[in-house]
Amino acid sequence: MRPPQTQIDHYHGAGLWGAETIDSRFRANVARAPDRLALADAPNRADFTDGAPYRLTYAELDRAVDRVAALIRARGAGPGDIVVYQLPNIVESVILFLACARAGAIASPLLVQFDGNEIDYVVGKLQPRLFIAGRFKTRDLAANAASICESAGCTLIRVEDLLAGAGAPAPIPPSGRDADDVVTICWTSGTEGRPKGVMRTANNWFVTGRNMVHGAALRDGEVILNIRPLVNMAAIGGSFMSWLATASTLVLHHPLDIGLVIQQIRDERVSVTFMPPAFFVSLLKDERVRAAADLSSLRLMGTGSAAIPAWAIDGIEREFGIEIINFFGSNEGTSLLSTPREVPDPAMRATLFPRFGRPEFDWPTFPPTRDFTTHLVDPDSGEEIEEPKRPGEMRIAGPGIFLGYYGEPEMTKAAFDERGRYRTGDLFEIAGDGDLARFYRFVGRCKDIIVRGGIKIAPAELDDLIAGFDEVVEAAFFGCDDDRLGEIVGVAVVPKPGRTVALDDVIAYLKSRRVAVFKLPQLLLTLDALPRNGLMKVQRDRLRDLARAQEAA
Known part of the structure; x- marks a missing residue:
C-alpha cells in the first residue's frame, strides 16, 4: 500500500517527502537524549486499567519498543501485516505504535469505546494478524473481542503480556519498508454509515508534524500533555508527532478529568497541551x-x-499569559490553524483561519509551497468561489493528504475531485473584503457527520441499526447543539400506532446491538413523520431546528 509512483517522485523532488521513517526519527531521538524522560503515565492509571504508572526515559522506551517489536514478529505479524489494538492512553499505546513501525507492521488503533458492532466490522475488514487489548474501567476489552478474533483467525494478545519477561529480546531483521509505505489505518466515520479506514504513510504524518512545529513554534524538549485518544489525527498528529519531532516528554491522560489535568500540568511542568473548549470555560468560570x-x-x-x-x-491569554491556537483538521489531512501571529485578535481567532495554500498570501507560521492548495467550490455547481460571504466546500491538495480508504476504492475515488483535491465536506466562506479577504470562516458541514467532542459519528450507520427496532415506524439520527461537546447525538422517532417510545428505549436497543457508548443519543424527538426533501432524503438540518425549538420551549 503506497501512493502512486508519480506522486512519490513529485513530492520527493519538491523536498516535501523524504527517507526518514517513524522508527528512524525515534532512534535519532534516543541517540540524542537517552536519559530524557520520554513517556509518563497518568498517576490514576490503576483506576481505569491494569498496572502501575510507568515513567520511561528514551533509552528505556527504546528497549520496550525492541521487546514489543520482537513479540509482534514472533506472533506472526510481519512487514506489511496489520496489528489492531484497543487501549486507553497508557504508555503501551505509544510503545505499540513505535513497535509496529520498527517491525514494519501497520498500526490500526481503536477507540476504547468501540464495542462488538464496530470491532466485528474492523476485524472483518482488515483481517489483522494481531489484536491487542486490555481493560478500560469495568470493561475487559480483550475478552470482548475474543470471539470475534477467533472467528477471524486473528491472534489475541492481552496488553499485560507485551512487556512481560526478562532479558534483552533478539534483534529483528529490518522490515524493508520505507517512508512511503502505509504505517497507520485510523478510523473515521463517513456519510455511508460504516467507519472508514484512513491510510497514511510516514511521510504524510511528517508533513503534519512539520505543520505543528512551525505553526505552534514548538521547541526541543517540550513537555506535552495529551488528553485526546491516541487513535487519530487529533492525538497522533497533534501530540505524538509534535513529541516525535522535538524529542519531547509525552505525558498521558485518560479519561478527561479537569482536576487531574490541572494537577499534571503543575506536577509535570507541562509546557504544551491541546484541550477541548470545555476546559477553557471551566478554567475561567469555575472558581x-x-x-x-x-x-x-x-x-x-x-x-x-x-x-x-x-x-x-x-480570558486565558490575559489572565494566564498562555498562547492559544485554534486548530481545524481531519484524519484525512485537512490542516488549518489560527495562531496569535496571524490573528492577534482573540475574537477573530475563535472563528477565522488564514487562507493557507493560496499563492496571493504569505503567512509567518506556514512555509509557502505551491504543492499545498486550498479552494472553495460550490457543492452544487462545482464553480470555484472567489467572492466573500459565499459558502463553499473546502477542497485541499498537498503532501499531507491521506492515501485513501482501506479496501474502499470507490469511496476513495469519490473523496477526491477531478483535479485530485480532497473533498473535505466542510463548508467555509471567505470572511469579507479588505483584510478579511485573507481569512476563511467555518460555516458548517455539507455532510451529515456528527462531531461529538471531536469524535465523528455517522448518523447513517445508526439509522441502519435502529431499523430493526420494532417500536418505531421509522427513525433518524442527527446532530444537536451542545455547549460542552460541540454536538451530541439526537434521534427522531415515529412510533408505531398506539406505542410510546422513550429515549431509554432507544438506548437499550442500541446497547443490545453493542453500539459504542459515544454514539448513543442524548435527545429524543417524537414526530408524526420524518421531514424529507423532494428526493425523499431525511432533512437532518430540519431535525436539528426542531430539537432547538424543543429545548427552548
Whole structure:
C-alpha cells in the first residue's frame, strides 16, 4: 500500500517527502537524549486499567519498543501485516505504535469505546494478524473481542503480556519498508454509515508534524500533555508527532478529568497541551478550578473540534499569559490553524483561519509551497468561489493528504475531485473584503457527520441499526447543539400506532446491538413523520431546528 509512483517522485523532488521513517526519527531521538524522560503515565492509571504508572526515559522506551517489536514478529505479524489494538492512553499505546513501525507492521488503533458492532466490522475488514487489548474501567476489552478474533483467525494478545519477561529480546531483521509505505489505518466515520479506514504513510504524518512545529513554534524538549485518544489525527498528529519531532516528554491522560489535568500540568511542568473548549470555560468560570490551577509552566494551548468562545481565548491569554491556537483538521489531512501571529485578535481567532495554500498570501507560521492548495467550490455547481460571504466546500491538495480508504476504492475515488483535491465536506466562506479577504470562516458541514467532542459519528450507520427496532415506524439520527461537546447525538422517532417510545428505549436497543457508548443519543424527538426533501432524503438540518425549538420551549 503506497501512493502512486508519480506522486512519490513529485513530492520527493519538491523536498516535501523524504527517507526518514517513524522508527528512524525515534532512534535519532534516543541517540540524542537517552536519559530524557520520554513517556509518563497518568498517576490514576490503576483506576481505569491494569498496572502501575510507568515513567520511561528514551533509552528505556527504546528497549520496550525492541521487546514489543520482537513479540509482534514472533506472533506472526510481519512487514506489511496489520496489528489492531484497543487501549486507553497508557504508555503501551505509544510503545505499540513505535513497535509496529520498527517491525514494519501497520498500526490500526481503536477507540476504547468501540464495542462488538464496530470491532466485528474492523476485524472483518482488515483481517489483522494481531489484536491487542486490555481493560478500560469495568470493561475487559480483550475478552470482548475474543470471539470475534477467533472467528477471524486473528491472534489475541492481552496488553499485560507485551512487556512481560526478562532479558534483552533478539534483534529483528529490518522490515524493508520505507517512508512511503502505509504505517497507520485510523478510523473515521463517513456519510455511508460504516467507519472508514484512513491510510497514511510516514511521510504524510511528517508533513503534519512539520505543520505543528512551525505553526505552534514548538521547541526541543517540550513537555506535552495529551488528553485526546491516541487513535487519530487529533492525538497522533497533534501530540505524538509534535513529541516525535522535538524529542519531547509525552505525558498521558485518560479519561478527561479537569482536576487531574490541572494537577499534571503543575506536577509535570507541562509546557504544551491541546484541550477541548470545555476546559477553557471551566478554567475561567469555575472558581475552584481556577484557584487550584498553577499554569506557570504552560506557554501554549491548542484547541479545536468545536467552536471556542472568543471571550475564553481572550480570558486565558490575559489572565494566564498562555498562547492559544485554534486548530481545524481531519484524519484525512485537512490542516488549518489560527495562531496569535496571524490573528492577534482573540475574537477573530475563535472563528477565522488564514487562507493557507493560496499563492496571493504569505503567512509567518506556514512555509509557502505551491504543492499545498486550498479552494472553495460550490457543492452544487462545482464553480470555484472567489467572492466573500459565499459558502463553499473546502477542497485541499498537498503532501499531507491521506492515501485513501482501506479496501474502499470507490469511496476513495469519490473523496477526491477531478483535479485530485480532497473533498473535505466542510463548508467555509471567505470572511469579507479588505483584510478579511485573507481569512476563511467555518460555516458548517455539507455532510451529515456528527462531531461529538471531536469524535465523528455517522448518523447513517445508526439509522441502519435502529431499523430493526420494532417500536418505531421509522427513525433518524442527527446532530444537536451542545455547549460542552460541540454536538451530541439526537434521534427522531415515529412510533408505531398506539406505542410510546422513550429515549431509554432507544438506548437499550442500541446497547443490545453493542453500539459504542459515544454514539448513543442524548435527545429524543417524537414526530408524526420524518421531514424529507423532494428526493425523499431525511432533512437532518430540519431535525436539528426542531430539537432547538424543543429545548427552548
